[in-house]
Amino acid sequence: MEKATYKKPKSLAEKEFSYCPGCHHGIIHRLVAEVIDELEIQGKTLMVAPVGCSVFAYEFFDVDGTVAPHGRAPAVATGMKRAMPERMVFTYQGDGDLAAIGTAEIIHAANRGEKITTIFVNNAIYGMTGGQMAPTTLLGMKTTTSPYGRKAETEGFPIHVSELLKETAGIVYLERVSVSSPQEVIKAKAAIKKAFIAQKKGLGFSLVEVLSTCPTNWGLDPVESINWLNENMKKEYPIGVFVDKVGDIK
Amino acid sequence: MEKATYKKPKSLAEKEFSYCPGCHHGIIHRLVAEVIDELEIQGKTLMVAPVGCSVFAYEFFDVDGTVAPHGRAPAVATGMKRAMPERMVFTYQGDGDLAAIGTAEIIHAANRGEKITTIFVNNAIYGMTGGQMAPTTLLGMKTTTSPYGRKAETEGFPIHVSELLKETAGIVYLERVSVSSPQEVIKAKAAIKKAFIAQKKGLGFSLVEVLSTCPTNWGLDPVESINWLNENMKKEYPIGVFVDKVGDIK
Amino acid sequence: MSEHLLVAAGFGGQGVMLIGQILATAGMFDNKHTTWLPSYGPEMRGGTANCTVVVSDEPIASPITNTPNELIIMNIPSLIKFEKEIQSDGLMVINTSVVDRDTIRDDISIIKVDANAIAEKLGNLKVANMVVLGAYLKKTGAVTLEGVKRALEKKLTGSKATLIDLNIKAIEEGMKSVT
Amino acid sequence: MSEHLLVAAGFGGQGVMLIGQILATAGMFDNKHTTWLPSYGPEMRGGTANCTVVVSDEPIASPITNTPNELIIMNIPSLIKFEKEIQSDGLMVINTSVVDRDTIRDDISIIKVDANAIAEKLGNLKVANMVVLGAYLKKTGAVTLEGVKRALEKKLTGSKATLIDLNIKAIEEGMKSVT
Amino acid sequence: MSKNFVKIDEERCKGCGLCINFCPKKVLSFSDKFNSKGYRPAQQHDLENCIGCGFCYMMCPDAAITVFKETAEV
Amino acid sequence: MSKNFVKIDEERCKGCGLCINFCPKKVLSFSDKFNSKGYRPAQQHDLENCIGCGFCYMMCPDAAITVFKETAEV
Amino acid sequence: MAERIMVKGNEAMAEAAVRAGCRLYFGYPITPQSEFTEYMARRMPEVDGVFLQSESEVAAVNMVYGAACTGHRVMTSTSSPGFSLMQEGVSYIAGAMLPAVFVNVVRGGPGLGDIQPAQSDYFQSTKGGGHGDYHLIVLAPGSIQEAVDLMETAFRLADNYRVPVMMLADGMLGQMMEPVVFPEYVKLDGINDHSSWALRGTDGREPHKVTSFDIDPVRLEEMNTETHKVYEEIRSKEIRFETHDLEDADYILVGYGTMGRILGSVVKMARKQGIKVGLFRPISLWPFPYDELKKAAKGKRFCTVVEMSTGQMVEDVRLSVEGALPVHFYGRTGGMVPTPDEVFKELVRLIG
């Protein structure tokens, strides 16, 4: 007998995503929702959406949620978690949000070992506002605010969030993943799950960086975008586990 | 014939320091002034003082200077340097200023490889405001806002600025020093000199972290403070060169 | 009509913004008063998008309107959203290649263009927007073809200049399609 | 005087703030109206510091004054700063152990206490401030000694409670020093 | 129809083509029609060869796909 | 007085004692008097044994010390 | 119980907040309010509350936002530059209609200014230092005792209306000590039942969403309109002020906060000399007692507003009296506090 083996997870709301065709935000949302379902924490979870394309994320998950001011999701989540220590709290943030304006908040949440989880979506660009340079934008990459290609001399270097965060003592799980193929999707989900488990165990701060596409602002179609990510982003931002103080699960 | 072999450097203003007796801020000021004298850049240098005990630093150096909002000296210095690229620009910042509220600004200035120099005075406490916990405060240390001793569980861990900054691609000179003995003072001066030379050569961002005392808020006399620094701070914050892209000088 | 209050609406990538800009710029060359104002939907770039163009003989008070008298409709959500707002006796130009349903309004003029098909015949699906613009111009005469040509020259510069002819061709085909 | 507008000034570590707090708290126990207001100099903690204490039979409008009628002076910069401000006929209490110069004012009463010497005799230099307070109280009777004792009990608690007696002794010695 | 097949929610689908690209059996393709947003949704044109691997589901950014797979009752 | 000696600016000095502590020759000590801020400044009590090493200068947080050292004219 | 305790304003306000049921404090040190933060650091662990020193005021206000989302009593305190940094967050909190309490212990400005008392943040507090149409309820205590008493009011108003409340103090109130009687501990049961909207985990119910955001202007306007209905209700119900010697007065002095207290002395001095002066002291600065002041001013010769600023509240006074009598202004800035004497002299000068 056939059964729906793969289907939209429960924790995902009915509302259709507002993302552009082929944008990885949707894949990542689904993975988070699957993890919430599997850990059976839907009723206990609070989420903090950022400003960015995923500003509507608080409507896409069937959990209590809010939108933080740009970059401040880790502080908002800290306030929530301290008020409700027995709840699961996660933030979902883009690279402009987390690695530019929100630098101080993410570093200090990590350093405090705040018992929250952050899903960090790195697409090397400001998606929502129309394709401006992010701190993560690759050298040479043209964006609307680096129209001649990013130059280290004037615009600085791509910032490596996971490499920075691994230096904070409060982080207990930190991995960089991608969702560029079904195999990677499976790994990404495992990483997200481990990050949530770290929080559930009260170990400290956990973060999963997901390399992601922005077909619209990269000016590529969804499939080309994945190729570009594989060829360029993975070189600058190598996939891997940076911190794992969780150990084996199950 | 005897000659004044060691005397107050020219770039130091006549104005008496406002620091407490035995506070290392004064030693560090003098070293910076000596370096400015030796590099003959007094007339070409702009300085940015922070908010903190060294808020008056802009009056203590005989160079053009201003006070930045708390934590924002690297941004202010960036604005100055971009406007006057041929000038030397340095910031002088405490650990509350740089490692708490100013986290984003210092990381991004470093990552951009902004051609400025930062003197970072780490005394593990908020001096000016009366001894509150800084991000750099050691575990177990009692301050007015960690009255029961800093606990990692609630207040997080001491933050390691140099270890974080070494992960940014734009930094060309980064060293942690102390001024707890004449020998260390000599080393500290060499580090500061190299940091300024890095800027002079237009290589990128340079920073010297100086472990420093706060006798007043540590509740110790100046000599005890030095002992405490040697025994405790150096364990948490090991002295050393983190980044050196300047190479041999002279 | 002495004042054209046009909303051109579709989804991102269909070129509705360009329709508006060409029209407004042409208006300028025709020495009319003219404004263009974009509006993006919640779907950021991939979702719905529309712009309002005013072309008028008098100075324009507001570049925004809740009650356009002209519509260019490039997809179904736009149809649903804007058919409620158009003034009676207004004009609606529909790209039927994408919009395969009818409007509920019976008090307006309607022009249907199978713009994608026409554009495909021209060898470039991207100029479907110009086909629709052509149809609109034929019906309204809001601006002169001369103005439109100058606008295209302003807009398509550098390597894109080679596309000017194709765009004009598309506009002409659009005009022809209105009978 | 029915209203005491006192400024106690010195450098950090001399305990001028404590003088003020003990006085104000004693005033409270005496059922007077009373306020204490600190002020720190630019030298943060190590530099000058002073506080203003008002003890009054009436509700206090302002805890701040530019023209105190009483001064406790614990170092030279404070002398220079505040001697200009005191009302004529006011009272100045000077710790001569540190302040080895005279005031320019000749229209006020002056009490000199060699407080450090007296305190050292008591075996603890730190209570020089209480010696000065004693001298002040002897002259002004601003608050009762009973009130001061209760204030010390409030302030010195826990391990510091053992110091209460020493402080009272210092106050008494200070009182004696005024002839 | 094989015992394995997918259902694609045409209205959720944005026609990104990722499912089509990653389907190992190439049983998916774009529809000829537009959905109400104007996208050409994906469809399963080959009803025989789906293996129920779920790759399409995993890559779908719009949670538009449900995969039905023959399952041994356990 | 030896050819090496130090001058201490009494008004700048805050009596922190670091120079005294780090002087290898122990030629420095606190004065009996207070300066106008109320600090006891450091002084050179031993006028013979200063070696002009500059340690006191290096450790002085208030730039209060000038060190004079016999120098061979070159 | 009703014991009088000699206590610093900052610490008194903090203790009052604890007694008002606040168990969540997020803040960042800044003179002249640091004792507030420090007190909370000592006190919160004693009552199983949360104290967290944030990395900045920007983080602090956002932690407050997060905690307020859960509907628990939460607060922060700061001083002028710190409050400026909070403006984006304050606007979000107001926009999302979250209850929270802010304390601003105002110091001399602008910029770094100094650490002495000032009243130059009146506009920022009452008109909205952040972007968008919103209001804080602003309460200005005139003494430490009043600050203590108003603290529970502040939390209650925040809870009742889901509007952030600001206690506008100044460096004098924060730094001075005077005898104070503390109220009893408040029992919170039910007082702040925010279960209908707060984020606490769905546990089966429909998800709650807290936001100041709606991409659709039609719906955003509806949200704004809802909020403004609440503001109207507050305007009609929550006016607070105090008057002295007004009935037979020829002249009115108007001042808020500690200045109101100093003006009290001026009134006494003047009355002793036979000058008929009265005092009008607004306690709620938003909503401002426009009508009440207008009524009070009827038939008076003039009114003089005294502020530790170059003149901010004076605009609201002018809006109240609408030209019905002359409105004079006397101000000191930079941390200078007008003395009763100098204000009295100014009054005499104005009477001419």
Next chain:
Amino acid sequence: MAERIMVKGNEAMAEAAVRAGCRLYFGYPITPQSEFTEYMARRMPEVDGVFLQSESEVAAVNMVYGAACTGHRVMTSTSSPGFSLMQEGVSYIAGAMLPAVFVNVVRGGPGLGDIQPAQSDYFQSTKGGGHGDYHLIVLAPGSIQEAVDLMETAFRLADNYRVPVMMLADGMLGQMMEPVVFPEYVKLDGINDHSSWALRGTDGREPHKVTSFDIDPVRLEEMNTETHKVYEEIRSKEIRFETHDLEDADYILVGYGTMGRILGSVVKMARKQGIKVGLFRPISLWPFPYDELKKAAKGKRFCTVVEMSTGQMVEDVRLSVEGALPVHFYGRTGGMVPTPDEVFKELVRLIG
């Protein structure tokens, strides 16, 4: 030269700034002003200027502070939430008396709000969103052409008075395109000679110090007083406004920015129907044309203020007319723009 070009408001303002001699731009993207930042990214390298995208608006305003310390023409642009984040920096810039230009392309608020046009940052801009007594000169253009023309004025005022200047635009002005004629490039020689105070390296002269700080309240008050003398001078010299059809009018419409332009249409509609309405459009919002509006309002039946807010400038209008005639208010919020029709209807309703 006098060619008319079809251009987006954001880009037109940016180009005007370049022509006004601005060669330093620091900013952070935010809708609906991002095209401003993007334009500068393309344009500054062409004129050997500096474009730098900062890590945040907090950093941007401080980069502006730093560059302004050197006395060169410098600017930033943002939209509402971004400007809230700049408040501390703005207060420092004002306190240190530095010349700089800000552009706020206002959107719906409070909080995240939306990205549609609004006017709800009036208070923040004109009364001081940051702490302390300070002012920005605030200019509100009604059309893209006016924005272009005012841009050089903005830089000139900033230079002349050493006061930061704000161009208060809105999402409509930023996003729309209309034909514009650009002015010539300004030659800066001497116009902004700030060598007497700017930080450029001593090169032998006495060091210059730029600060908003003085620990001594006496000196800080002196600084404040100096600044306020400058503000008085600006108040007396830099009032800007426009009127239409006022002489014989029975009623006055008051609105600023793009709303002023919409009211222009309402006046026409009304006049056609024989209703005598005139328009008063303040262009400088600070200094506000109090006296001029008071004079203009003399003898009129009423005045109606229209804003895309719940009513902010209306307070300044009330302060102008001081009860001499009724002041009505009509507002839309959340990004809704009142149409000429609806305002006209409201006018008719009020006439009764």
